[in-house]
Amino acid sequence: xxxxxxxxxxxxxxxxxxxxxxxxxxxxxxxxxxxxxxxxxxxxxxxxxxxxxxxxxxxxxxxxxxxxxxxxxxxxxxxxxxxxxxxxxxxxxxxxxxxxxxxxxxxxxxxxxxxxxxxxxxxxxxxxxxxxxxxxxxxxxxxxxxxxxxxxxxxxxxxxxxxxxxxxxxxxxxxxxxxxxxxxxxxxxxxxxxxxxxxxxxxxxxxxxxxxxxxxxxxxxxxxxxxxxxxxxxxxxxxxxxxxxxx
Amino acid sequence: xxxxxxxxxxxxxxxxxxxxxxxxxxxxxxxxxxxxxxxxxxxxxxxxxxxxxxxxxxxxxxxxxxxxxxxxxxxxxxxxxxxxxxxxxxxxxxxxxxxxxxxxxxxxxxxxxxxxxxxxxxxxxxxxxxxxxxxxxxxxxxxxxxxxxxxxxxxxxxxxxxxxxxxxxxxxxxxxxxxxxxxxxxxxxxxxxxxxxxxxxxxxxxxxxxxxxxxxxxxxxxxxxxxxxxxxxxxxxxxxxxxxxxx
Amino acid sequence: xxxxxxxxxxxxxxxxxxxxxxxxxxxxxxxxxxxxxxxxxxxxxxxxxxxxxxxxxxxxxxxxxxxxxxxxxxxxxxxxxxxxxxxxxxxxxxxxxxxxxxxxxxxxxxxxxxxxxxxxxxxxxxxxxxxxxxxxxxxxxxxxxxxxxxxxxxxxxxxxxxxxxxxxxxxxxxxxxxxxxxxxxxxxxxxxxxxxxxxxxxxxxxxxxxxxxxxxxxxxxxxxxxxxxxxxxxxxxxxxxxxxxxx
Numbered sequence: 001x002x003x004x005x006x007x008x009x010x011x012x013x014x015x016x017x018x019x020x021x022x023x024x025x026x027x028x029x030x031x032x033x034x035x036x037x038x039x040x041x042x043x044x045x046x047x048x049x050x051x052x053x054x055x056x057x058x059x060x061x062x063x064x065x066x067x068x069x070x071x072x073x074x075x076x077x078x079x080x081x082x083x084x085x086x087x088x089x090x091x092x093x094x095x096x097x098x099x100x101x102x103x104x105x106x107x108x109x110x111x112x113x114x115x116x117x118x119x120x121x122x123x124x125x126x127x128x129x130x131x132x133x134x135x136x137x138x139x140x141x142x143x144x145x146x147x148x149x150x151x152x153x154x155x156x157x158x159x160x161x162x163x164x165x166x167x168x169x170x171x172x173x174x175x176x177x178x179x180x181x182x183x184x185x186x187x188x189x190x191x192x193x194x195x196x197x198x199x200x201x202x203x204x205x206x207x208x209x210x211x212x213x214x215x216x217x218x219x220x221x222x223x224x225x226x227x228x229x230x231x232x233x234x235x236x237x238x239x240x241x242x243x244x245x246x247x
Numbered sequence: 248x249x250x251x252x253x254x255x256x257x258x259x260x261x262x263x264x265x266x267x268x269x270x271x272x273x274x275x276x277x278x279x280x281x282x283x284x285x286x287x288x289x290x291x292x293x294x295x296x297x298x299x300x301x302x303x304x305x306x307x308x309x310x311x312x313x314x315x316x317x318x319x320x321x322x323x324x325x326x327x328x329x330x331x332x333x334x335x336x337x338x339x340x341x342x343x344x345x346x347x348x349x350x351x352x353x354x355x356x357x358x359x360x361x362x363x364x365x366x367x368x369x370x371x372x373x374x375x376x377x378x379x380x381x382x383x384x385x386x387x388x389x390x391x392x393x394x395x396x397x398x399x400x401x402x403x404x405x406x407x408x409x410x411x412x413x414x415x416x417x418x419x420x421x422x423x424x425x426x427x428x429x430x431x432x433x434x435x436x437x438x439x440x441x442x443x444x445x446x447x448x449x450x451x452x453x454x455x456x457x458x459x460x461x462x463x464x465x466x467x468x469x470x471x472x473x474x475x476x477x478x479x480x481x482x483x484x485x486x487x488x489x490x491x492x493x494x
Numbered sequence: 495x496x497x498x499x500x501x502x503x504x505x506x507x508x509x510x511x512x513x514x515x516x517x518x519x520x521x522x523x524x525x526x527x528x529x530x531x532x533x534x535x536x537x538x539x540x541x542x543x544x545x546x547x548x549x550x551x552x553x554x555x556x557x558x559x560x561x562x563x564x565x566x567x568x569x570x571x572x573x574x575x576x577x578x579x580x581x582x583x584x585x586x587x588x589x590x591x592x593x594x595x596x597x598x599x600x601x602x603x604x605x606x607x608x609x610x611x612x613x614x615x616x617x618x619x620x621x622x623x624x625x626x627x628x629x630x631x632x633x634x635x636x637x638x639x640x641x642x643x644x645x646x647x648x649x650x651x652x653x654x655x656x657x658x659x660x661x662x663x664x665x666x667x668x669x670x671x672x673x674x675x676x677x678x679x680x681x682x683x684x685x686x687x688x689x690x691x692x693x694x695x696x697x698x699x700x701x702x703x704x705x706x707x708x709x710x711x712x713x714x715x716x717x718x719x720x721x722x723x724x725x726x727x728x729x730x731x732x733x734x735x736x737x738x739x740x741x
Contacts, residue, residue: 072419075394079387101426104391109418142571146596147569171603172566178597286575318668326634350672351638356665 002029002064002090005057008080014051015077015228017236019070020202021045026113027068029061029090033234039120044211045199048119048237051089055233057085064089066097067111076106079124122239127216127224128189129156131163133178135227136209141176142163148172151243152200154217155192160185163215166196184212191217193242203238218243249276249311249337252304255348255475261298262324264476264483266317267449268292274315274362276308276337280481286367290413292446293367295484301479313337313344314358323353343440369486374463374471375436376403378410380425382474383456387414388423389447395419398490399447401464402439409433410462414444431459437465440489450485467491496523496558499551502574502595504724508545509571511730513564513722514696515539520607520621521562523555527728533614540614542731551579560584560591561605561651570600613705616733621710621718622683623650625657627672630703635659635670636694642666645737646694647713648688651692651694656680657709661691666677678706685711687736693718 014034018025022039033052039045053059080086080101087100099106145152148169155164157177163186165176180186202212207213207227214226225238261281265272268287275282284293300306327333334347339387346353379483392399402411404424410433412423427433435437454460454474459471472485508528512519515534522529527546533539547553574580574595593600639646642663649658651671659670659678671712674680699723701707708720719732 009709021700072394079391079394103423103429104387105422105424106391106394107420107422140598146599147566147573173601175599176597176599177599182597319641326638326641350670350676351634352671353638353641354669355666420524 001092002061002066002088004059004061004088005085006055006059006088007085008059008077008086009082010051010055010234011077011086012074013069013229013233014049016075017049018047018204019074020206021047021238022117024067024069024111024116026116026119027066029064029066031061031063033059037119037122039117039197041117041118044196044241045203046239048121048122048239049229049234051230051234055230060194064090064092065113066095067113067116068097068108069111072108076101076108078108079104087182099229122209122237123222125216125219125221125224127191127221129163129217130185130187130189131178131215131217132184132186133163133213133215134184134209135170135207135211135213137178137182138206138207138215138225139209139211139214142180142197142204144176146201150197152197153192153194154215154223156186156188156190156217157165158188158190189217190219191221193217193220193223195223195240196243199240203240206236225240248339249307249308249313249335251308253302254304255324255331255333256329257279257298257302257335257481258324259321260476261296262290262317262321264296264453265294266321267453268294269364270318271314271316271358271363273319273363273366274313276311276313278308278310280306284366284369286364288364289445290367291443291484291488292450293369295369295486296355296476296481298481302477309377310335311339312360313361314336314360315355316358316406319355323348323355326351326353328339332365349453360416369484370469372463372465372468374427374438374465376410376464377434378403378425378462378464379431379433380410380460380462381431381456382454382458382460384425384429385454385460385462385472386440386451386456387440387482389444389451391421391423393448395421397444398437398441399444400441401462402468403435403437405435405437408435432487436464437466438468438486440464440467440470442470443490446487450487453483495586496555496582497559498553498555498582499532499579500549500553500581500582501551502571502578503576504545504549504728505571505580506568507723508543508728509564509568511543511700512541513568514700515541515732516611517565518563518605518610519685520610520613521560523560525555525557527553530617531596531613533611534693535611537614538690538735539697540616540690542616542717542733543723543728543736544729545724556582558586559606559607560589561607561610562602563590565656566602570602573598573600616731619710619711619712619715619718621685621715622709623657623685624679624681625650625672625709625711626678626680627657627709628677628678628703629701629705629707631672631676632701632707632709632719633698633703634690636691636698638668639669639691640695642668644691645688647686647688648709648717650680650682650684650711652682652684655682676734683711684713685715687711687714687719689718689734690737693734697734700730 145167149167153166392414394446396414639661643661647660
């Protein structure tokens, strides 16, 4: 059983956070809210999303799992105006999701969850460096790095006490340093890892420019990005595996 | 003889209403105003447009017919700012239209009207259902249907007393119901017909979102859409032939 | 030695004025400011640009020359917000330009100036007609001419006392007349020359719509366009060679 009413904006933010990595996903409809975990086909980027029942106007579920085509559901959510409510109702018999937006009813065929790539377990990593940064600074770093390279290094200089971003191209380089005065907070720790810029560009699309992002980093370790959605009633974690750096 | 001055906005609205269906058309320059009738090459969608002399700043004509390339004339009208006036003057000798916009003169070669597809006669149909609806609701229905199908059914449920839109895709369906409280007016009558969405999407481009549209419907009959342009000093009728529904 | 701080807006305007004609250019870093001269590969359009030291927040140079990839430098300048400052610093050893924008450092490899097309000498021409016109009127003329032709004639009718623009297409023509009341000033002189519209369209992209442009014209002679940038602390001259008119 699943029936819920949610603002179009919250629904869109939720879907966009996942669709930057995968086309289809399983959604766990727990009593306490939605949960989505997904990994891209190359097993490099992962997402873990929770949206509390309190983020909905109304929410009732008893623990089922549905499989959805994300771009299709995004298109439907895109039919609603920013302030409009979207009503979702699962028909257990037909395995279809009935979506109501102000008189409009869309009947969406669901995907068999067993046909969707298995959900990843995001490992608990004890990463030594922890940076809290504004989303817009991640955007800036990613766009600058993209001008010169396909890779981006993220690291912390414990001596100089700053977080840095490095991208080295064939002829040009980009370097960004953000000290404690530029960051919301900075916990120093040995950290330097290289990442594929393509993945970071995709994740960046869903990171809110005006929100806080917690970045956890290590030495040749995955990076984790945490941020809130739905005014704190939901949260997203991205994990991105590092590229092996040639000596 | 033909000489007229018209606001760029009125000229553009007039041309756009016709160009969604055809590339070229004949314009009748009657004493009382402009008249355009046209049908698309497949004989499925028709337009009948009238623009009264009163919609012009000044207007003088004595009954000639000119043939125009609509996209070319739209480009010229697009050179004017929203508030600017466009002056049109026919040179009978050269069969060219002189178009003046604030010091700029464009000399447009006309098309021989005899080389343009014959004008249709829009049949007088006594359609049983008549719905008056806001343009934005047509837009909504068309965009939603477009997500699932190439066809769209329009109909009236006389028992439930509402106008409905249906689109059935391979896996997903869209259904929109608008009752008397959602419509400007509703005259009940047996009506259900299937239409090509491509044509309706084209017509929808020219239907004003914030205007009233009269929809006339029957059982497997053409649909007619009527709406005003130029603040009521002109009007447009579209007629769209139904698709034969397979049993 | 070269080190300077300049607003992102002034830097972008400067680069855009040159990049409409060439991909790479030499920049002369004189004590008094920047100087750029360049000609397109076909030797038809030339640009001569000066930006005074006073247009910078700070400026120090001793006469060197650097070669730059304009689109790359434009991309970097595009990273800055409108109000932000861009710091430029030349590393003479590595022949790299260090560009700082609020914590972001971009290291740009320069191009060997000897590998860049030789700079033109813009001839001193004593052109008989001189028109001072608003940039937006040049834009209007160019866009209208572009609807009918690949060429555009600019001229002065000394008898009727106006500046005119003519474009003749296969079927349609465009004619624009601007008299003393439409212009900022008009010095009459025999003038009529035909130009390639492609070049004029490119130059038009960099001509400020709300600025004054001085146009100097003759009989089958090049045209010169002069306009200010950086609030009068810089100026640009374009020269465009005429097309030979067939009799």
